[in-house]
Amino acid sequence: MNNEDEKAANLVPSPSHALLLAGSTSLVQRGMQDLIDAEEAERWLNRGLELSGERRYEEAALWYRKAAERGLASAQLRLGWSYECGCGVPQDDNQAALWYREGADQGDANLQLALALMYLEGKGVPHDAERAIFWLRKSAYQGDVGAQSKLASIYEAGEIVPQDYAQAAYWYLKVAVLDHHCSQDAQSRLGHMYENGLGVPKDPEQAARWYREAEQGDRLAKAALAATVQRFQKLSPEATASVLNKVYERVRINLRPKPSDTKPQS
Amino acid sequence: MSPEIVRRLSPEEEELGKKRDELALLQSELAERELYLANLRAELSAFEGRYLREVGVLYAELDEWNARIAQLIAEEEGTVEARTAATEARTQAQESYSAAHSEAARAIEFTPSAELKKLYRDVAKRVHPDLATDEADRAQRERLMMEANRAYQRGDVDALRRILEEYESSPESVQGTGVAADLVRVIRQIKQLQKRLVQIELEIAILIESDIAKLRAKAEEVGNQGRNLLAEMARDVKRRIEIESRRFEEIAAKKRTP
Numbered sequence: 001m002n003n004e005d006e007k008a009a010n011l012v013p014s015p016s017h018a019l020l021l022a023g024s025t026s027l028v029q030r031g032m033q034d035l036i037d038a039e040e041a042e043r044w045l046n047r048g049l050e051l052s053g054e055r056r057y058e059e060a061a062l063w064y065r066k067a068a069e070r071g072l073a074s075a076q077l078r079l080g081w082s083y084e085c086g087c088g089v090p091q092d093d094n095q096a097a098l099w100y101r102e103g104a105d106q107g108d109a110n111l112q113l114a115l116a117l118m119y120l121e122g123k124g125v126p127h128d129a130e131r132a133i134f135w136l137r138k139s140a141y142q143g144d145v146g147a148q149s150k151l152a153s154i155y156e157a158g159e160i161v162p163q164d165y166a167q168a169a170y171w172y173l174k175v176a177v178l179d180h181h182c183s184q185d186a187q188s189r190l191g192h193m194y195e196n197g198l199g200v201p202k203d204p205e206q207a208a209r210w211y212r213e214a215e216q217g218d219r220l221a222k223a224a225l226a227a228t229v230q231r232f233q234k235l236s237p238e239a240t241a242s243v244l245n246k247v248y249e250r251v252r253i254n255l256r257p258k259p260s261d262t263k264p265q266s
Numbered sequence: 267m268s269p270e271i272v273r274r275l276s277p278e279e280e281e282l283g284k285k286r287d288e289l290a291l292l293q294s295e296l297a298e299r300e301l302y303l304a305n306l307r308a309e310l311s312a313f314e315g316r317y318l319r320e321v322g323v324l325y326a327e328l329d330e331w332n333a334r335i336a337q338l339i340a341e342e343e344g345t346v347e348a349r350t351a352a353t354e355a356r357t358q359a360q361e362s363y364s365a366a367h368s369e370a371a372r373a374i375e376f377t378p379s380a381e382l383k384k385l386y387r388d389v390a391k392r393v394h395p396d397l398a399t400d401e402a403d404r405a406q407r408e409r410l411m412m413e414a415n416r417a418y419q420r421g422d423v424d425a426l427r428r429i430l431e432e433y434e435s436s437p438e439s440v441q442g443t444g445v446a447a448d449l450v451r452v453i454r455q456i457k458q459l460q461k462r463l464v465q466i467e468l469e470i471a472i473l474i475e476s477d478i479a480k481l482r483a484k485a486e487e488v489g490n491q492g493r494n495l496l497a498e499m500a501r502d503v504k505r506r507i508e509i510e511s512r513r514f515e516e517i518a519a520k521k522r523t524p
Contacts, residue, residue, distance in 0.1 A: 025478075026361070026362075026365060027317075027318060027321075027322040027325055027326075027362060027365045027366060028314065028317065028477045028478050028481060031317065031321055031322075031325075031499055032477050032480060032481055034499065034502065034503075035481075035484065035499070038502070071502055071505055071506075105505075105508070106505060
């Protein structure tokens with residue numbers, strides 16, 4: 001009998017007035033406790049971010065783990081990164097992939113992209129193009145710009161999947177219309193595709209339009225990159241550089257037009 | 267004109283009349299509050315039933331995996347601690363299973379009809395145990411009121427009607443043995459009803475403070491943001507079930523290939 005029931009029993013002596021709720025109280029209490037923990041998890045993550053800002057990475061990783069175990073996707077991403085770069089935990093790609101997997105299964109777009117990149121590079125998991133595409137598409141359909149960009153470049157390159165310019169143009173267009181640090185590359189790729197009629201009808205006007213947007217976007221892209229760096233500041237300068245190199249550049253590198261592809265504008 | 271009819275009421279009779287009016291008012295008020303309490307209780311039971319069916323059963327499943335894992339570990343390690351942990355995990359799993367599949371889990375959504383509410387009010391007004399004049403009367407009223415509470419929660423109009431009929435045809439409901447005795451009885455009834463009204467407020471306060479009521483309030487709060495709390499909770503427990511079942515498979519696989 002818990003306190004609540006006891007109170008009720010004392011106050012309400014008549015049997016006809018006894019509370020009818022009983023028996024399942026333990027399961028209800030558990031649900032309530034889990035709800036409180038879920039709110040707590042956000043605080044745990046923030047504590048980890050603060051500690052990381054103070055370069056106390058080992059303590060930060062402990063808080064990330066606590067929140068990640070509670071199922072908080074953003075904490076799972078942080079913990080995965082920590083394992084990838086060996087910040088506050090021993091470097092371990094297997095562990096990183098496991099945490100990405102955890103959140104990807106739950107439907108988080110960021111973690112689906114992170115997991116896809118692991119499959120692409122065979123980091124922590126065996127190299128598996130099919131699984132990589134599976135997770136990239138899941139993430140891209142949820143609107144993750146990084147996944148859309150990556151998917152476009154994969155279909156354009158046709159190295160790990162049969163080349164498919166129509167798919168490539170479709171995903172480039174999704175990214176090109178945004179104001180995002182990946183947009184500039186998508187715009188110039190789209191210009192290239194319109195110029196040569198790859199997956200879209202050959203259209204010099206459209207090609208010129210997208211090349212122009214890409215040139216303008218260059219300035220914006222630099223600002224966006226700066227903002228991204230700013231966002232990672234809490235992770236300390238070293239970790240910021242490391243994360244940007246590993247995660248952001250991994251997406252970007254395949255998007256950058258090869259010198260032979262770039263055509264001067266008339 | 268007979269002098270009998272124009273006779274002024276004695277002070278006692280006058281007082282009795284006033285007290286009877288007061289009692290009638292209290293009876294109506296009490297019936298309203300009993301109805302409110304019965305509704306609250308039924309709504310909470312219904313929500314608890316839904317919670318147990320949608321989330322509780324998943325906790326039971328989670329505990330089942332934990333018990334299986336503890337069992338494997340106990341077989342593997344064979345230490346006293348491991349065996350105690352396995353026994354505890356098994357007990358927990360059984361408790362959760364019984365709770366998730368208890369009577370409470372069968373409570374369904376509650377939407378009382380106007381007729382049902384009116385009948386319950388009538389029963390509360392007339393049959394209420396706190397109107398009892400002696401022990402035998404009280405025992406009968408308590409039994410009928412309990413039946414009425416159950417009938418109300420089932421939405422059983424016929425049962426409520428039967429309870430009213432049964433009470434009205436019973437000898438205890440026949441009253442009156444002189445003005446003085448009536449006055450004493452009515453005053454005692456007034457006091458009892460006032461006491462019960464205070465109790466009802468306490469019961470309501472306790473119900474509102476209960477975990478299930480808090481959970482329901484939370485569900486309503488996030489429901490207003492277009493979210494479904496119970497579905498979210500179920501998703502979270504399913505996620506943990508998946509982790510534990512994977513863990514079980516891993517340990518079992520390791521055991522098969524030592």
